[in-house]
Amino acid sequence: MLPIAAVLLLGCTHESGYEPNVPGGNAERGRRAIAALECGVCHEIPGVPGAWGHVGPPLVAYRGNVYIAGKQPNRPDVLMRFVRDAPSLAPDTAMPAIAMSETQARDIAAYLYSLE
Amino acid sequence: MNEEHLQSVLHAAPGSGAELLSGLGIVLYVGAALIFVAVIALVLHATFTDRLRASTRAWVVGGGIVFPAVALFLLLNYSIAVGSAVSAIESGSALRLLLDCFRIDSKARIPPPAPGSLRIHVDGKQWWWDVRYEVRSGDTSSIVLANELRVPLDEPVELLLTTSDVIHSFWVPSLAGKVDMIPGRTNRLVIRTSEPGIYRGQCAEYCGGQHALMALYVIAQPREEFEAWLTRQAQPAEAPRDDLLRSGYDAFFKGRCPECHTVRGTPADGASGPDLTHVGARHALAAGTLRNHIGTMAGWIAGAQDIKPGNPMPDSEVYTGRELRALSAWLESLE
Numbered sequence: 001m002l003p004i005a006a007v008l009l010l011g012c013t014h015e016s017g018y019e020p021n022v023p024g025g026n027a028e029r030g031r032r033a034i035a036a037l038e039c040g041v042c043h044e045i046p047g048v049p050g051a052w053g054h055v056g057p058p059l060v061a062y063r064g065n066v067y068i069a070g071k072q073p074n075r076p077d078v079l080m081r082f083v084r085d086a087p088s089l090a091p092d093t094a095m096p097a098i099a100m101s102e103t104q105a106r107d108i109a110a111y112l113y114s115l116e
Numbered sequence: 117m118n119e120e121h122l123q124s125v126l127h128a129a130p131g132s133g134a135e136l137l138s139g140l141g142i143v144l145y146v147g148a149a150l151i152f153v154a155v156i157a158l159v160l161h162a163t164f165t166d167r168l169r170a171s172t173r174a175w176v177v178g179g180g181i182v183f184p185a186v187a188l189f190l191l192l193n194y195s196i197a198v199g200s201a202v203s204a205i206e207s208g209s210a211l212r213l214l215l216d217c218f219r220i221d222s223k224a225r226i227p228p229p230a231p232g233s234l235r236i237h238v239d240g241k242q243w244w245w246d247v248r249y250e251v252r253s254g255d256t257s258s259i260v261l262a263n264e265l266r267v268p269l270d271e272p273v274e275l276l277l278t279t280s281d282v283i284h285s286f287w288v289p290s291l292a293g294k295v296d297m298i299p300g301r302t303n304r305l306v307i308r309t310s311e312p313g314i315y316r317g318q319c320a321e322y323c324g325g326q327h328a329l330m331a332l333y334v335i336a337q338p339r340e341e342f343e344a345w346l347t348r349q350a351q352p353a354e355a356p357r358d359d360l361l362r363s364g365y366d367a368f369f370k371g372r373c374p375e376c377h378t379v380r381g382t383p384a385d386g387a388s389g390p391d392l393t394h395v396g397a398r399h400a401l402a403a404g405t406l407r408n409h410i411g412t413m414a415g416w417i418a419g420a421q422d423i424k425p426g427n428p429m430p431d432s433e434v435y436t437g438r439e440l441r442a443l444s445a446w447l448e449s450l451e
Binding site for chain 2: 037038039041042052053054055087091092093094095096097098099
């Protein structure tokens, strides 16, 4: 099922009323992972205590963003990769690759897509 | 091994001075609560009884003089006994008698450290802790770190507490009572614990805007692990191993970092900020404010004023994204 779902998701665009969704991602777990990894040092992230950094862009209403870091299409599979290993997708970025599990990346993407 | 203990006087580490203090605390809380309940009961009794048959004189003398005199006499002696047991001093025969009376056995008492044993100098600064190990007498410059102390298990370790600016107070609640750091003075505290793990402490005397973000960690580990760590700390930083780390090293010297920070083994010898020679091995960054990983390191370098407004470290605005990542990677590689 998952590969099929992924292919279906790849074919979607925001214009066609696409609603991003991360299969298997848990937004609440993602929120806690964001707090534990302290992403808020650089980003303003609604719902995460102390997340008011200005080093990176604010992640307010992230669901509506069309591009990730102005470079890559804002799709669940791309976002999951970006939160773990931003330099592989945006070589000039200041955001380092952050050690985390795939589940954490999935949950974090789910949380970011819950921000409307 | 690296369990982080709850920072609380009610969770005193076994074998620590805090354990004795917590015993004294419980006697005080429970005793005060019992006396309070008894007094309220007597007030209610007196209020709702038509004719008091009690002898007023007996109550005034018994409850007003004899009871407080006995209770305070015992408490005073108990607190003197606890005070001497946690102070790591040689106790004379009178004190020893007192300690025995209150059943504070010799294992619970913090013994004076052996002459020539390890001493740690901790200097409070706005808003971090400069930590220097005196391994050989008089040498306090070969092992320097910040915001973290490592100590061997089951051994009393002497801390010499000073300040470079305002009054701070060194307080690791699970290990010992608080001791102020006062300008012009050197205060002494001996800590000991039998339980390995990570103990959080914090400044307990208001010291300015970022007082709340002035924390530190004490990491207690078995003697062999401690020795290995100490040996590593005494070594200079390793030369960068690859191109990424080399560009991080260059970025460090391109910015103004070396004006304030020392990295032993490099030309960086600034003295006003924390020594970064082994910063990658530390439990936390920015005096217990952030966990220590490459992301928080980058965020701290670029946004130190967001995280601790008013602290002496400026936001670094000279780095490209690649440079910031490389710099963070290099600092994290200094283990």
